[in-house]
Every structure is written in structure tokens, then in C-alpha cells.
Amino acid sequence: MGLPELTGGRFLGYWDVDPVAMALVLLLGGAYAWGVVRVRGRGERWPVARTVAFSVLGLGTIVFATMSALAVYDRVLFWPAAVQNILLDLIAPIGLALGDPLSLAYRALPPRLAGRLRGAVSGRTVRLLTFPLVSSVLVVATELSVYFTPYFETALRVRAVHEVMYLHLLLVGCLFVLPMLTREELLPAWCTHPVRAALVFLDGVFDAIPGVVVMTSGTLVAGHWYAAHARGWGPGVDLDQQIGGGAMVAIAELVGLVFLIAVFAEWVRAERSRTAELDRRLDAEQASPAASATASASEPDRVRPWWETDPGQVGQRFRSSGR
Structure with a gap:
């Protein structure tokens, strides 16, 4: 029996548990919760906002993309699949x-x-994959390869490949987003916060490319699959692909703006941390005994006339003349 027409009510009410995605969410969420409990158990602070971002925007987006009506209808409509992929590629990595x-x-x-984790993260392979231009190209290349190779249609046919595609999109998105927002050691020294903001702006332009190509392409993405699963409702295959491409462009541009705001927020936070x-350090130096002794020793020289402390000939003449 085919799926009924996708309406607003069904979009909100239709859900299908994805065991692999659920296991990933539980694993990531459990590990993060363990870390927060362990850090706070030592009396240290961990920002609530970061926990909320990871849980709601990060893990929540993964759940919504892989288990909501988007996942239920992605085999009969292209646009839910396109929205799924862009959520995993762009929005979920920002939340994480x-x-x-x-x-x-x-x-x-x-x-x-x-120490082992830090060494692995700062290794040559990871630094190459997270290099700004490399990771940005990987995001665009991944999106294009998904839609314009047999990858996507194979994922529709084979569930295991579909799960691999989900993870592929998520990981590639994290390669670009994670260093830009939090991990400075993964970036070259020249990639300061202003440079990051410029790179994120350019990345927003690049991220729109796959959507534009999908929307304007004369080649149907997984056309044989969707033609074989014809519906008696909803848009035709051509219009469905145009809607999906348009949704990809709209989400990419919106996410690009949010990403840019997040980079500016991290920039402000970093500057405040450096200032604090x-x-x-200055307060500690002024309060140290050595600094106080130096200041006390130099204080008489500050109030005495200059010629009494000047070692040059002019000072000696002034002192010998009785000034």
C-alpha cells in the first residue's frame, strides 16, 4: 500500500525510528552527558548553552532528519530527501x-x-581534511556526488548505503564547521577570526551551488526510481526536483547567515577571554612582592629632580654647580 498524500498534519505526525541513527544519537548524547557530569563533579563549570546547542540543534536535527516525515517520504518524493541531506550536512554540524x-x-x-585524543585530532590527516579550502570543497563535492552519481539512487534501494550516506554527510559537514567555531588548533595560524568570517561567507555562497545545480538540471536525480514509484498525488517528478533544489538553496543561505553570526559570537567571546x-596577569604582576619592591625602589627617583639622577655630563655639571 502506497503512502497517503503528504499534508501538514502527516508531516508532523508521521515518524519512523531509524535504529542506526538512534544508536548514534544515544551514543553521542550519552558520551556528552557523561563528560558534563564528570566536569561538573569536579566543581568546574560547563556552559548550559553549549549543552543545549549540542542536544537540541545538533542531536535534535539528526533525529528530525532521519526519523520524521522527511525519512518516511524520501523514497516517494525527492524534496524530503534533499531537505534531509542539507540538514545533516549543514545544520546538525553547527549544533554539534x-x-x-x-x-x-x-x-x-x-x-x-x-593526550591521545589531542594527538589524533592535531595529526596530519585531520589537519589536512579540516584545512578551510579542503573542507569547503569536500562539502560541495559530496553534495554533487550524492545527486549526480549512482550514490543517491543506490541509497534509496539499499538501506545500509542510505545509513552510510547519512553518516558521510554529517562527517563532511563537521570537518568544516567544527574548526571554524571551536577548535583553533585545527586551523592554520593565518586563519584568524576575521579570516574565518570571510571564509564562512564564501562557504555560504559555495553551499548554494548544489541546490542551484539540482534545481536547474535537465537530468532527473534518481529519475528511474521516482518514476517507478509514481504517486497519484503531489508534484510531478520535474517539479519535485525543482522544489527540492529550491529548498536546498534557501536552507543553505539561511544556515550561512546563522553560521556567520555564530562565528562573530565566538570572535567576541574569544576577545573577551583574552582581555580578561x-x-x-596585569593584576597579578602588580600584586606580586617583586613588583611592589621595584615600584617602591623606583618611587624616590620619580620625585627627585632629574639632574640628581642623570648620569650624563649635563647632570654632573648641574650637581657640581650646586643646583
């Missing part, structure tokens, strides 16, 4: 990155394990 899971892991894990650290 805003949760800053690597910093949490460094603080929660035992020193030895934290500098203030603490």
Missing part, C-alpha cells in the same frame, strides 16, 4: 560544534586519554 565536544572531552577524560586573561 557549538556544543564544543572536543573541549569537553579534553577536560573530562583522564590525562593520558585526553590579560587583566588577570
Whole structure:
């Protein structure tokens, strides 16, 4: 029996549990919760906003993309599948990155394990994959390869390939987003916050390319599959693809704006942290005994006339003349 016409009510009410996606969400959520409990158990602070971002925007987007009506209808309509993919590729990585899971892991894990993780993350392979231009090209290339190779249609036919595609999109999105928002050690030294903002702006332009290509392409994406699963309702195959491409462009541009705002917010936070650290260092230097002794020793020289302390000939003449 075919699926009924997709309406607003069915879009909100139709859900289908994806065991693999659910296992991933539970694994990531459980590990993050363990880290938060461990850090707070030592009396340290972990921002609630980061936990909310990771749980709601990150894991919540994964659940919505893989188990909502988008997943129920992606085999009979193209546009739900297109929205699914863009959510996993762009929005979910932003939520996960805003949760800053690597910093949490460094603080929660035992020193030895934290050191191994830091070494793996800062290794040559990871640094290459997270290099801004490389990761941005990977995102665009992944989207284009999904739709214009047999990859997507194979994913519709084979459930295991579909799950691999989900994970592929999520990982590629994280390669670009995670360093831009939280992990400075993954970026080159020249990639300062202003440069990051410029790269994110350009990435927003690049992310619209797959949607534009899908929307304007004369080649039907998985055309044989969708033609074989014809419906008596909804848009035709051509219009369905145009709607999907348009949704990809709209979401990519909206996410690009949100991403840019998030980068600026991280920039402001980093500057405040640097300023606070500098203030603490200056206060500590002024309060130290050595600084106080130096200040006390130099104070008489500050109030005495210049010629009494000047070692040059002019000072000596002034002192010998009785000034």
C-alpha cells in the first residue's frame, strides 16, 4: 500500500525510528552527558548553552532528519530527501560544534586519554581534511556526488548505503564547521577570526551551488526510481526536483547567515577571554612582592629632580654647580 498524500498534519505526525541513527544519537548524547557530569563533579563549570546547542540543534536535527516525515517520504518524493541531506550536512554540524565536544572531552577524560585524543585530532590527516579550502570543497563535492552519481539512487534501494550516506554527510559537514567555531588548533595560524568570517561567507555562497545545480538540471536525480514509484498525488517528478533544489538553496543561505553570526559570537567571546586573561596577569604582576619592591625602589627617583639622577655630563655639571 502506497503512502497517503503528504499534508501538514502527516508531516508532523508521521515518524519512523531509524535504529542506526538512534544508536548514534544515544551514543553521542550519552558520551556528552557523561563528560558534563564528570566536569561538573569536579566543581568546574560547563556552559548550559553549549549543552543545549549540542542536544537540541545538533542531536535534535539528526533525529528530525532521519526519523520524521522527511525519512518516511524520501523514497516517494525527492524534496524530503534533499531537505534531509542539507540538514545533516549543514545544520546538525553547527549544533554539534557549538556544543564544543572536543573541549569537553579534553577536560573530562583522564590525562593520558585526553593526550591521545589531542594527538589524533592535531595529526596530519585531520589537519589536512579540516584545512578551510579542503573542507569547503569536500562539502560541495559530496553534495554533487550524492545527486549526480549512482550514490543517491543506490541509497534509496539499499538501506545500509542510505545509513552510510547519512553518516558521510554529517562527517563532511563537521570537518568544516567544527574548526571554524571551536577548535583553533585545527586551523592554520593565518586563519584568524576575521579570516574565518570571510571564509564562512564564501562557504555560504559555495553551499548554494548544489541546490542551484539540482534545481536547474535537465537530468532527473534518481529519475528511474521516482518514476517507478509514481504517486497519484503531489508534484510531478520535474517539479519535485525543482522544489527540492529550491529548498536546498534557501536552507543553505539561511544556515550561512546563522553560521556567520555564530562565528562573530565566538570572535567576541574569544576577545573577551583574552582581555580578561590579560587583566588577570596585569593584576597579578602588580600584586606580586617583586613588583611592589621595584615600584617602591623606583618611587624616590620619580620625585627627585632629574639632574640628581642623570648620569650624563649635563647632570654632573648641574650637581657640581650646586643646583
